[in-house]
Amino acid sequence: MGCWAAEKRADRARPIVLVAAAALVDSDGRVLLAQRPEGKSMAGLWEFPGGKVEAGETPEQALVRELKEELGIDTRSSCLAPIAFASHSYDDFHLLMPLFACRIWEGNVTALEGQKFAWVRPMRLRDYDMPPADEPLVALLRDLL
Numbered sequence: 465m466g467c468w469a470a471e472k473r474a475d476r477a478r479p480i481v482l483v484a485a486a487a488l489v490d491s492d493g494r495v496l497l498a499q500r501p502e503g504k505s506m507a508g509l510w511e512f513p514g515g516k517v518e519a520g521e522t523p524e525q526a527l528v529r530e531l532k533e534e535l536g537i538d539t540r541s542s543c544l545a546p547i548a549f550a551s552h553s554y555d556d557f558h559l560l561m562p563l564f565a566c567r568i569w570e571g572n573v574t575a576l577e578g579q580k581f582a583w584v585r586p587m588r589l590r591d592y593d594m595p596p597a598d599e600p601l602v603a604l605l606r607d608l609l
């Protein structure tokens with residue numbers, strides 16, 4: 465659907481949900497994707513680690529917290545470089561998702577919430593089914609990373 469036609473669907477009021485997400489990049493230039501577990505919305509799709517920004521948090525603080533909770537790694541706001549964002553209307557909310565590149569962290573990536581992980585070369589991101597909001601980010605990452 466073209467952008468003009470999509471406008472008609474998008475003008476319904478929906479809450480904006482702010483989610484901070486990370487493109488963790490390892491020393492080989494691969495990006496971490498996590499598979500959304502059964503029982504969650506969009507189960508089985510591959511996403512960038514992250515989560516909702518809570519009241520009083522900056523997106524960077526939320527991401528530092530989420531990366532610790534989900535992956536068991538430590539990083540810092542100053543190690544998060546904003547590179548892109550997604551702005552996408554789902555049926556019941558509008559997702560606004562800044563995406564930060566992160567190349568420096570401490571600790572080993574661990575599936576603390578039972579997720580599956582994949583380290584993916586930017587050129588291969590298309591091989592993974594991702595949430596619709598993420599699709600425009602995939603093309604950007606191939607150029608940016």
Ligand SMILES: Nc1nc2c([nH]c(=O)n2[C@H]2C[C@H](O)[C@@H](COP(=O)(O)OP(=O)(O)OP(=O)(O)O)O2)c(=O)[nH]1
Pocket residue numbers: 483484485504505506510511512513514515516559595596597598
């Ligand atoms: N972390 C992350 N979330 C994403 C991506 N793409 C995308 O549409 N989302 C959506 C899925 C969720 O609706 C929301 C993230 O919320 P969350 O991680 O804090 O909570 P959740 O998985 O429990 O989501 P939900 O069940 O409440 O929908 O953003 C992505 O690449 N990374």
